[in-house]
Amino acid sequence: MENNTANSTENGNYAESSHIPSGMNVYMETAFRQPSYSMTYEHRHKYYELYCLHSGYCIYKINGVCSTLEAGSFILIPPSMMHTSSYPGKDVSKRTLVFFMPEVVEKSGLTDLNGFNDFISTPGSIRFSPTYARAADDLLNMLADEFLYSSGYSPLLLSRYVTTLLSLLFCHGSISKGSFSPVKEMDTDIQKAVFYIGSNYADQISLEDTADTVGLNPAYFSSKFHAVMGMTFKEYLNSIRIRTAAQMLSVTDDSVTKIALNCGFSSSNYFKDRFKKQMGCSPREFRKRSTFGGTVIKHDMP
Secondary structure (H helix, E strand, O other), rough: OOOOOOEEEEEEEEEEOOOOOOOOEEEEEEEEEEEOEEEOOOOEOOOOEEEEEEEOOEEEEEOOOEEEEEEOOOOEEEOOOOEEEEOOOOEEEEEEEEEOOOOHHOOOOOOOOOOHHHHHOOOEEEEHHHHHHHHHHHHHHHHHHHOOOOOOOOHHHHHHHHHHHHHHHHOEEEEEEHOEEEOOOOOOHHHHHHHHHHHHHHOOOHHHHHHHHHHHOHHHHHHHHHHHHHHOOHHHHHHHHHHHHHHHHHHHHHHHHHHHOOOOOEEEHHHHHHHHHOOOOOOHHHHHHOOOOOOOOOOOOO
């Protein structure tokens, strides 16, 4: 959560934050983030936070692990979990945050569903097929309208909209618990490298280019990147390119070859091989499943 207007008391390198006004169980905000925006501290709070990235690119860190997010991604952060975010890339990012108190979940009956308690207590990136993505957008719009045109029924309606959205995420979202990569700390050099990759993945960048950008010897940078991110530079770069391509396959009519080139692959055949290895199906099959509302294949990092 990154609201700069929030009241918070810093404690060491984190802050205990509060966004939900007194007497309310749900609060919502939407904001734009400029490229290279980054929070200066980790923080936590006593309620749930549902994060939705509408456009752009985000790196989200929760309890010492990081995930890279593209447009259309959701993350549910349980109470008391340390988290922070940053926005590499070339474009402005748009995100929505929905905060809700634990009693909203406790009174919903959702905790009686098999697997729901694990779902709501373990962070993971969540994505929808286009059909359910539209339904989620509709619910977010209804939440926003209820805040704008509040009435005596708003507390009830806001809680109902939140629990409906949670039901949609639980029942129809493609959940990737493995999308978070463990890190000891987001080392400054590696954070700069991740920002550089996020901004330039569509170009023919190399390990040497990235090492030069952060001012490290290529061999040392390669070893350090692998130690911090849990994968090689090439694996990370390809993963970002493939996940971006998956988003483009879902929301555009561009040819597979054009998408491959736009995501930084010089060979469409190599792109198809990498895509199938990471996503579990060919680009055309992925597009077919997305178009007809099937469950999107896993978005885990390799």
